[in-house]
Amino acid sequence: MNSRDTLPSGEGSETALTGAAPLVGRRDALRSFTRTVEATLTGGFQFLAVVGEPGAGKTRLLAELATLAGGRGLTTLWGRAAEFEQIMPFSALIDALDDHLEAHRDELSERLGAGQARQLATVFPALAAKMPEPPDGAEVDDQSGMVRYRLYRALRQLIDEMAGPAGLALILDDVHWADDSSAEFLDHLVRHPPRGKVLVTVAYRPAQVTPRLASLVMSAGGHGRQVTVGPLNQAEVEEFLGPRVNRTRGRALYEASGGNPFYLEALARMSRLDVSELPPTVRAALQVELGDLSPGSLLVAQAAAVTADEFEPALAAVTAQVSEATALDALNELVGRDIVRPAAAGRFRFRHPLVRRAAYESSAAGWQLAAHARLAAHLASLGAPATVQAHHFEQSGSFGDQRAVATLVEAARAVAAQAPVTCAHWLRKALDLMPEEPGTLEERMELLLELSRAQGVSGRLAEGRDTARELLRLLPEDDHTRRARAARICALMERQLDRPHEARALLLDELRRMPDPRAAAAIPLRMRLVAESMMRVDFRAAQAVLDLMPDSGDDWEPDLAMAVAALRPMPAYAAGRMEEALRSADAADRLITTALDEHLAEWLDAVAWLCWAETNMGRYSVALRHFERAAAVARSTGQTYILTNLLAGKARTLTVLGRLPEALATVEESVEGARLLESGQQLVFALTQLCMGSVWTGDHDAGLRAGEEAVQAGVGGGEAWGDMARQALGVALVAAGRLEEGIEAVLDACAGFEQPRLDRGTLIACCELLAHAEAARGRSDEAAGWAERAASLSHPHLPVFSGLIPLARAHALRASDPAAAALLAGQAAVLLAAGERRVDAGRALLVAGLAHGEAGERRPARERLREATEAFHACGARGLEAQATRELRRLGVRVSAAGSPTQGGPGAAPYGLSPRELEIATLVAEGLTNQLIAEQLFLSVRTVETHLSHVFAKLGVGSRVGVATKLNRNP
Structure with a gap:
């Protein structure tokens, strides 16, 4: 039933007087457990949080849940996080799943596939033990924080596979001690639940849990439940203690323990003391309990507390400096006294984490230091991974201890991709042990750069910024090249923290330090200033800085010229200098196409501006090519804060191109990456594109949720990306039929068209949308006004947007002259298809079909609607496809349930599946x-x-x- 040989009994599960006891009270909790298990069996994924103070009886209740779930046929796996190993990545999951994985390794590896199995092998020792090396070129090295996102997807798939048809109950205890990676995964899991019958249960102490873990039940929505475990009342305490304890002593025990089962149990064990002598805290009671042990057994208990949450006798013997036989004899007494309990495969565990803490704290500080040092040396001699040794070197390493520094750095680099928080923790510990002297300066600066990156990737942007500033303080004043690089990193993090003024001040300060502000070393700082100005939609300031920068220089590296070229198109486009913008984009395209990946890696923030400029100008295929290459480079070099932006831009481009399934898959990765990064700016970018993609696929509820979250994030005020979020929400509101709210949101995003910050193409699209919304409200004159405004914004060098103008005019004319509207919409469809705006082309065909029908022209109506249906189906625009299908049926065309006209022919895929869907x-x-x-x-x-x-x-x-x-x- 469990991955362990025995279920843990844990806090309050046994009395000191009677041994194992039946559960006392907790009827409400048990009823909730029963309902949750039944909901899992009938409705799929459920998330349960069991919340209570230390010793309240959470573990005892989890044992009841495990018994209940196992009795209903669910595979039940149990693990817990540990106080002294809480920095170890995924420790609770490893504890729960690793033994099961070892028993079913070959079967699960085959079902998961080699790629997923290799990802999971970075977490689970059972999978890593026999994992073959991947063939050369089989996998792309990914140093970005997005490795975590793909790992979390692999973990979710693993849980689904382990559930099988019978279902799975995964129980994780003491998650208030779980590491950040475990918390991130649980957050991912509740927002992207497994498809099978999976019950995930976590138990934690409310005062010690992080906000992310505390909010999991809310994030799970209708799938989430919480059970709060409070103290026992006096009657339940009397039942718990049993008849051997008289009423007077029982009342005193109740008052001293406050009804907390574990405290009650610990105090009741002190049968040799009078009630009046009861200590005021349970810690004293535990120390008394440990004090009754023989000296040899107490030493082994203290050594075991140093070793691990679930320890092996041999390691405890090394730590205690006794023979293994002596350690086993001591364990006999410890088990007999119920200090520790047998676990799996010859291992042991303390009966409760509080007992382990008491044993650890009962030892002297100097002895603890030496014990960790002995264990670290022994693990090193065994060839244990640096990640296993790191905790003990962290506890025992002395200042200047090069071996400890090297081990901590090796461990940090080993977990950098999947657990950057742990990586940052160990790097900081290594730096703390490293002397600040000339001989270590270079290494120290290298580690600070790694630390800053790890902190940034893990969402500790403020810490990453501070580390970058620390690096700036160490760098010599005349080391302008490296100082410029560090200042750029620091400014990027200030920007992610929504602190643009601080970013600008830092860049200007570094420029003032340079003796020659026009030198090559100053160019990176000026480029970052250009980017900051463009984010503020101050394109004049951006252009002014660019005008001071040549296209190249004799002392420039080739990649610097490419980066400057990448920044030039956007200000020219924003100023309406379209010929210059297109010419600059072509020049940048040539340089980027021929550049090496390592050159792109240094200047991805500049390349991103070119990608967005190309999308804004309607150069979608070129933009997509650059977005994809830049994203691949960002992955391989760990630049997550740029990767999320690139993925959002790629999703925007794919949405316009009508590749909606790919767009949603891309933007989901962008959203997850932004959440992991904890950057409000990047999250708004990603949610904006998720809103648009969801709307065009027909999932209006998801679009509204994403748009509302983006707007409510409260960041981006005065900058274009905040307006982009409001515009996307407006589109979602109009699509959901909330026309008045949608119109208001779009007008707000466009600043009433007085001083709009949105780009020209988006403004034209807003005019077309407003024309559509006003026409739907029966206000044809207002619709006509928006059509003319769209025409006033058009530009001969931006033909891809020209089709939106006749489409807007068609909206305005439909009520009064549907035949003319149909012709205009038909023209719009041709122009939009030529510009690769495929969803908009389908919308134009739909309007043409509707208008032909309203004009009584049934044959062209059917033809245009059939073309619209096919266009929407190819794009994955299910909502619009359904609308076109309904209109076809109204005209007497027989359409299958899946939405394809029956005239599709004998070769049509079954059930309306697209060719790709049928293939899959x-x-x-x-x-x-x-x-x-x-x-x-x-x-x-x-x-x-x-x-x-x-x-x-x-x-x-x-x-x-x-x-x-x-x-x-x-x-």
């Missing part, structure tokens, strides 16, 4: 995992998952087995 569904029916399908079709796993969700919806099934059954039945 067929591979699912053949038993391939998502990972294997992704590898076979050269797709991302997330793209496969997105297609598969569409397959489930169209087939009306909820599992992979259902897909196979449906396809096998199809003639």
Whole structure:
């Protein structure tokens, strides 16, 4: 039933007088447990939080839950975090799953696929033990924090696979001690729940838990429940103590313990003391309990507390400096006194974390230092991974201890990708042990740079900024090149913290330090100033700085010229100098295309501006090519704060191009990365694109949620990206039929068209949307006014947006002259398709079909609506496809349930599946995992998952087995 040989009994599970006792009270909790298990079996994923103070009886209740879940057929796995190992990545998950993985390693590895298994092997020792090296070139090295996101997806898939048809109950105790990576994963899991019958239960102390963990139940929505474990009342205490304890002593014990079961148990063990002699705290009671041990057993208990939460006797013997036989004899007494309890595979555990803490604190500080040092040396002699040794070197390392420094740095680099918080912690400890002297200066500066990056990637942006400033203090005043690089990093983090004024002040201060402000070393700082000005929509200031910068210099590296070129198109475009903007974009495109990846890596923040400029100018294919390459470089070099922005831009481009499933998969990664980064700016960028992508796929609720969260984030005031969020929310409101609110939001985003910060193409799109909304409200004159405003914003060098103008005019004319409106909409469709704005082209075809129908022109109406249906289907715009399908049915065209006209021919895919969906569904029916399908079709796993969700919806099934059954039945 459990991954361990025995279920932990834990806090308050036994009395001192009677041994194992039945559960006392807790009827409400047990009823909630029963409902949660039943909900898991009938409705799928459930998240349960069991919350209570130390010793309240959470672990005892979890044992009841495990018994209940196991009795209903769920595979039940149990793990817990530990106080002294809380920096170790994923410790609670490893404790819960590793033994099970070892027993089912080959089977699970085959079902997961090689790529997913390799990712999981970075976490679980059971998978790492026999994991072959990947073939050369099989995987791209990813140093960004997004490794965590893909790892979390792999963990989610692992949990689904382990659940199988019977279901899984994953119980994690003491998660208030869980590391940040575990907390991030749980947050990811409740927002992207497994598909199978999975119950995830966590137990924690409310006063010690982080806000992220405390909010998990709320994040889980309807899938989340919380059980609060309070103290026992006096009657329950009497039942707990049993008849051996008289009423007077029982009342005193109740008052001293406050009804806390663990405190009550600890105090009751002190049977040799009178009630009046009871100590005021349970710590004293535990110290008395430990004081009754023989000296040898107490020494082994103290050594075990140093060793690990679940310890091996041999390691405890080394730590205590006794023979293994002596340690085993001592363990006999410790088990007999219920200080420790047997765990799995010859290991032992303290009966409660508080007992371990008491044992640790009962030893002298000097002895603790030496014990950690002995254990560290022994683990090193065994060749244990640096990550296993690091905790003990951290506790025992002395100032200037090079071995401790080297081990901590090695451990930090080993976990940098999947656990950057732990990486940063160990790097900081290493720096604390490293003397500040000339001989260590270079190494120290290198470690500070790594530390700043780890802090930034893990969302500790303020700490990363402070570390970068510390690096600036160490760098010599005349080391202008490295100082400029550090200042750029620091300014980028200030920007992510929504502190643009501080970023600008830092850059100007560094420029003033330079004797020659026009030297090559000053160019990176000036470029960052240009970017800061453009973020503030102060394109005149940006252009003024650019005008002072040549295109190249004799002392410039080739990549510097490329970076300056990448910044030039956006200010020219914003100022309406379209020929110059296009010419600059072509020049930058040539330089970037021929540049090496390592050159791009240094200047990705500049390259990102070119990518966005190309999208704004409607150069979608070129923009997509640059977004994809820049994102790949950002991954391989760990630049997460730029990667999330690049992914948001890529998603925006894919949405316009009508590649909506890919857009949603891309933007989901951007949103997750921004949340991990804890950058409000990047989260708003990502949520804005999630809003737009969701709207055009027809998921208006998801679009509204994303748009509202982006606007309510409260960042980006006075900058274009804040307006982009309001504009996206306006689109979502109009699409959801909330026209008046939508119009107000769009006008707010456009600043009433008086001094708008949005780019020209977006403003034209806003005019078309406003024309559509006003026409829908029966206000044709207002719609016509917006159409003319759109025309006034057009530019001959931006033809991709020209189709929006006749579309806006068609909206205005539909009520009075539907035939003319149909012709205009038809013209719009041709222009928009030529500009690769495929969703908008489909919308124009839909308007043309509706207008032809209103004019009584049934044949062209059917033709345009059929074309619209096909366009929307190809884009993945399910909501618009459904609307076009309804209109076709009104005109007498027979349409299948999936939305494809029956005239589609004998070769049409079953159930309305697209060719790609049918391809994926067929591979699912053949038993391939998502990972294997992704590898076979050269797709991302997330793209496969997105297609598969569409397959489930169209087939009306909820599992992979259902897909196979449906396809096998199809003639």
